[in-house]
Amino acid sequence: MDIASLQNAARTVRKTILRTNARAGQGHTGGDLSETDILVTLFLHVLNLPGRDPQNPDRDRFILSKGHGVCGLYSTLATAGLIDAAWLDDYLTFDSHTPGHPVRQKTPFVELNTGALGHGLPVATGLALAAKRQNRSYRVYVLVGDGELQEGSNWESAMTAAHYDLDNLTVIVDRNTLQLADRTESIVGLEPLADKWRAFGFDLHEARGNDIPDLIRAFEATRTVAGKPHVILAHTRKGAGVSFIEDRAEWHHRIPTTEELERAYAELES
Amino acid sequence: MTAAPTAPTNATTAPTETPAQDLRQSMIDAFFQAVDDGVNLAVVVSDSTSTAKLAPFQAAHPERVVNVGIAEQSLVGVAAGLSLGGYVPVTANAAPFLVARANEQVKNDVCYSNTNVKLVGLNAGVAYGPLGSTHHAIDDLSIMQGFGTIQILAPSDAVEARRMFAHAFAHEGPVYIRLDNAKLPVLHEDGYRFTLGEPDRLREGAAVTLVAVGSVVHEAVAAADALAAKGVDAGVVSVPSIRPLNRPALAHMLRAAPLVVTVEEHSVHGGLGSLVAEIMAENALGSRLIRIGIPDGQFAKTGPRAAIRAYYGLDSAGILREVQNARATVA
Numbered sequence: 001m002d003i004a005s006l007q008n009a010a011r012t013v014r015k016t017i018l019r020t021n022a023r024a025g026q027g028h029t030g031g032d033l034s035e036t037d038i039l040v041t042l043f044l045h046v047l048n049l050p051g052r053d054p055q056n057p058d059r060d061r062f063i064l065s066k067g068h069g070v071c072g073l074y075s076t077l078a079t080a081g082l083i084d085a086a087w088l089d090d091y092l093t094f095d096s097h098t099p100g101h102p103v104r105q106k107t108p109f110v111e112l113n114t115g116a117l118g119h120g121l122p123v124a125t126g127l128a129l130a131a132k133r134q135n136r137s138y139r140v141y142v143l144v145g146d147g148e149l150q151e152g153s154n155w156e157s158a159m160t161a162a163h164y165d166l167d168n169l170t171v172i173v174d175r176n177t178l179q180l181a182d183r184t185e186s187i188v189g190l191e192p193l194a195d196k197w198r199a200f201g202f203d204l205h206e207a208r209g210n211d212i213p214d215l216i217r218a219f220e221a222t223r224t225v226a227g228k229p230h231v232i233l234a235h236t237r238k239g240a241g242v243s244f245i246e247d248r249a250e251w252h253h254r255i256p257t258t259e260e261l262e263r264a265y266a267e268l269e270s
Numbered sequence: 271m272t273a274a275p276t277a278p279t280n281a282t283t284a285p286t287e288t289p290a291q292d293l294r295q296s297m298i299d300a301f302f303q304a305v306d307d308g309v310n311l312a313v314v315v316s317d318s319t320s321t322a323k324l325a326p327f328q329a330a331h332p333e334r335v336v337n338v339g340i341a342e343q344s345l346v347g348v349a350a351g352l353s354l355g356g357y358v359p360v361t362a363n364a365a366p367f368l369v370a371r372a373n374e375q376v377k378n379d380v381c382y383s384n385t386n387v388k389l390v391g392l393n394a395g396v397a398y399g400p401l402g403s404t405h406h407a408i409d410d411l412s413i414m415q416g417f418g419t420i421q422i423l424a425p426s427d428a429v430e431a432r433r434m435f436a437h438a439f440a441h442e443g444p445v446y447i448r449l450d451n452a453k454l455p456v457l458h459e460d461g462y463r464f465t466l467g468e469p470d471r472l473r474e475g476a477a478v479t480l481v482a483v484g485s486v487v488h489e490a491v492a493a494a495d496a497l498a499a500k501g502v503d504a505g506v507v508s509v510p511s512i513r514p515l516n517r518p519a520l521a522h523m524l525r526a527a528p529l530v531v532t533v534e535e536h537s538v539h540g541g542l543g544s545l546v547a548e549i550m551a552e553n554a555l556g557s558r559l560i561r562i563g564i565p566d567g568q569f570a571k572t573g574p575r576a577a578i579r580a581y582y583g584l585d586s587a588g589i590l591r592e593v594q595n596a597r598a599t600v601a
Contacts, residue, residue, distance in 0.1 A: 057356060104383055111354060113383040116374055122344045123379055126351020126359075133312075133333060134356060153375075156341035160348065163339075 001044050006212045009079050010040045011268050014241045016075035016088060018264050021255045024092045026100070030238040030251035032072035034176040034209075035143060038234055039076040041215040042141060042172075052082060054108035060138050061127050063112050065120020066145035066174060067101040074098050074107070082109055118151025120144060121171060125157045128169035128229070143172045147179025150188050155200065161229040162201030170222055170230040171202070174209065176238035178249050194233055202231045209234025210241070242267055290453035291428035294323045297362070297390065297449060300435030301327050304358075305334065309439045312336060312357040316345040321392050322362035342367045346375035346389070353385040358439060364398070365391030365407035365448065373413065380444045381417040388438045389420075393451045395484070395535030396564075399575035408564045411483070411512055412540025414446045421466070422512040424448040426487035427457045430510055433464035441466075450485040452575075457487065457508075467514040471523055475505030478593050479527035481520075483509050483542045486533045489579070492586035497593060504593065509542055520546070521553040529596055531560045535584060538563035560592055 001009075013036050021027030047060040064073050071091065078085040083097070087107075090096035097106050101115030112123050124142035131138050144154065161169055175193070177183055184190050197204045203225040207218035215234065222230035238252070239245030242264045245256075256264060304311050314336045315322060328335045336352070338344045342363065349359040361368065368391050369376065380387045391410050398405035414422045423438070423445065425431035431449065438445040457472060472487070473494050482490040487508045494504040507523050509515065524530050530550065532543040543561030550559055562583050564570045571578050579585040583592055 061354070112350070113378055116378055118343075119347060119375065119379055122347020122375070123351040123354065125344070126348035126353070127355045128351070129336065129348065130312075130352045130355020130357055136355070153343040153347065156338070156344035157347060160338045160341065160344050 003213055006040055006044055009044055010037050010212065013040055013072070013075045013079050014268055015265060016078065017071050018242070018256055018261055020071055020075065020088045020091050022258070022261050023089070025255060026092060027071050027255055028068040028252060029245060029255055030178070030248070031066060031069045031145065031174070031176075032075070033240050033242065033245060034236045034238045035066070035069045035072045035174050036076070036241065037210045037212050037215060038143060038172055038174065038236070039072055040079070041212050041219065043076050043080045043082065045216060046219050047141070048139070058136060058138050061111050061124070061140045062109070063114065063120040063124050063140070063142040064102055065114055065142050066117070066148055067114030069143070069145070069174075070100065070102050073102060073110075077107070077109055083107060117145070117148040118153040121154045121161075122157040124169060124171075125161045125166065128161065128166040129164055131168050132164065132166060139168045139170065141170050141172065143174060145179070146173055146175045146177065146190060146193075147184050147187070149173070149190055149193070158197070158200040158202065165227050166229045167203075167226050170219070170232065172232045172234055174236050175233055176236045178238045178247070178252070180252055182249060197231045197233070201228060203228040204231050204233065206233045206235065209236035288456040290455050292323070292451065292453050293425060293428055293431045293449050294392070294451060296428040296431035297435060298323055298327050300432055300439070301360070302330070303436070304439045305331060310357050311439070312352045312359045314338065314345055314349045314352065314359050314361045316340055316342050316363045316367070318363035318392070321364055322390070324362065342371040343375050346372040346387070347379050349387045350375070350379035350383060350385040353387050358386055358388070360388040360390060362390045362392060364405065365394035365410050366405055369407055369410045369413050377417050381420045384419050384443060386442055387444055389444070389446045391446060391448050394448045395450070396570045396575055396578045397451050399573055399578050402572045403569040406570050408535070408537045408570055409540065410446075410448060411534075411536050411542065415513060415540065420444040420446055421514065422446050423510060424484040424512065425510055426484060426508050427454050429456055429458040429460060429462050430464055433462065434510065437464060437466060448484055452485050454485055454488060457491065464510065467511045467516045469516065469520045469523060470508040470510055471505070472508055473504065473506040475503040476526060477503045477597070478529040478531060479505040479507060479524055480531050480533060480589060481507045481509060481524070481542065481546055482533040483512065484535065486535050486579075486584055489584060489586045489589060490533050493589035493593070496586060496590045502593065502597070509545075512542070512545065515545070517549050521549050521555065524550060524555055524557070525553075527557055529558050529560070529593065531562060531589060531592060531596075533584060533589060534563045535579070536563050537566060539566040558596065560596055562589065562592060
């Protein structure tokens with residue numbers, strides 16, 4: 001898919017996120033928008049999904065460790081035609097295919113039930129190790145929030161992934177600099193974050209995380225380094241794509257009003 | 271009252287000449303057997319290869335062992351990932367660190383995600399007696415019962431342990447096995463079949479029924495022997511399968527007894543005693559129940575395991591004393 005088509009898909013995903021959260025009256029708008037370009041790049045460009053079959057053992061695996069960004073995931077899967085778009089109408093409703101955090105028993109291409117933070121990387125490490133030990137070709141991608149990196153379990157598994165030379169594993173950090181209550185650097189600082197990953201033995205790449213061509217460049221760069229797990233520090237803006245939502249902590253949980261939804265659509269369509 | 275289904279009885283007597291066996295050896299035997307049977311096994315440890323007596327298996331199948339270091343959250347998360355990648359992973363580390371440190375990984379990555387992970391809690395209860403409550407696991411049965419999907423098992427001898435591991439590897443889904451490190455005499459004959467969910471009636475007896483789980487089943491059997499010598503006809507039921515459990519079958523086994531005594535190296539809150547209390551209440555059995563274990567709201571004392579068992583009345587002498595006191599009170 002060409003860049004313009006990917007960017008167009010990202011606009012569709014953003015509108016879907018805003019509409020779906022607004023209808024549900026609940027959601028994590030800021031984080032959904034922050035990760036949108038990363039998810040679009042992955043599902044429409046990077047991931048190898050043979051036959052688009054969610055059971056194919058050779059499919060690349062994606063784990064949304066920041067499980068609260070689930071509406072961004074559903075919106076991307078629907079835009080990619082990997083799930084029924086009508087399921088978004090049931091977002092957060094009783095026993096639906098689209099619950100408020102990913103559930104693998106409910107939604108295809110969800111590999112792990114996340115929502116509690118710090119769980120994606122250990123499981124992704126196991127998945128990548130399974131591929132190495134069995135000479136399977138699939139790759140494993142895990143998207144972590146930046147605030148989530150305060151969870152120690154990430155660093156346990158970062159050590160393990162480097163120890164086992166898991167170069168089929170790529171961590172993408174949604175570095176929007178905001179967590180639930182405030183800036184990460186005000187709560188418990190993560191910097192120097194790039195140095196931390198390098199010190200843990202990772203092949204590190206930085207990217208503009210809301211810039212699809214730059215994300216593609218970073219994903220391609222990870223392929224040139226063997227013998228180490230990869231990390232892409234994706235510098236994003238929480239709420240990216242909508243001016244009055246961008247980079248505002250209160251939009252972690254806020255959902256747009258009808259008037260805000262119209263304004264956001266206008267911005268995205270301009 | 272509807273008739274309870276008849277459960278298979280394994281009313282074997284304890285073969286007294288049989289040498290005591292380490293259940294961890296049964297586990298390792300089961301690992302070898304599973305690989306021979308074509309199970310795509312991966313054994314995941316957190317610097318716990320010696321705790322698990324894993325050396326012979328690791329020497330034979332190094333490509334099937336993953337050591338994540340001293341990192342229990344990673345242990346369970348990595349195991350879940352290995353499962354999603356096609357392995358049948360089994361974790362083996364000390365029970366207190368599994369259930370407490372990796373609690374949320376067990377809940378979400380294994381139970382909620384329903385991954386095909388087998389979790390072995392080694393040396394549970396107060397097996398690490400002198401090392402203190404950091405190393406005791408008197409809450410594992412309770413904690414695991416709080417989670418959906420997972421089967422919760424505890425063998426009482428080497429024969430049962432081998433059968434239980436074979437079941438675990440054949441079953442698709444999470445299983446927890448509470449495995450003791452004591453060398454235990456064999457209670458079951460070689461032909462014993464572990465049947466998932468079934469309570470295991472070891473002795474018939476009309477005066478009192480002792481209900482036990484795991485290694486203290488042996489204390490209950492010894493107490494029944496001592497009671498018999500005093501003319502008291504004591505029955506013994508082992509509950510190797512905490513979940514699933516054929517509750518009607520257990521209710522049926524308890525129905526005739528005027529006195530029921532549960533024995534568990536675990537808190538009396540949330541383990542076997544609580545389970546039996548539920549079953550007795552739900553079936554309106556009306557007989558007296560005594561729960562022996564670590565009392566609710568307490569950490570266990572620290573010291574040699576035998577001394578801890580004696581302190582809480584978990585040894586055969588303590589069980590005997592409880593039964594005699596209760597019978598004196600009733601009479």
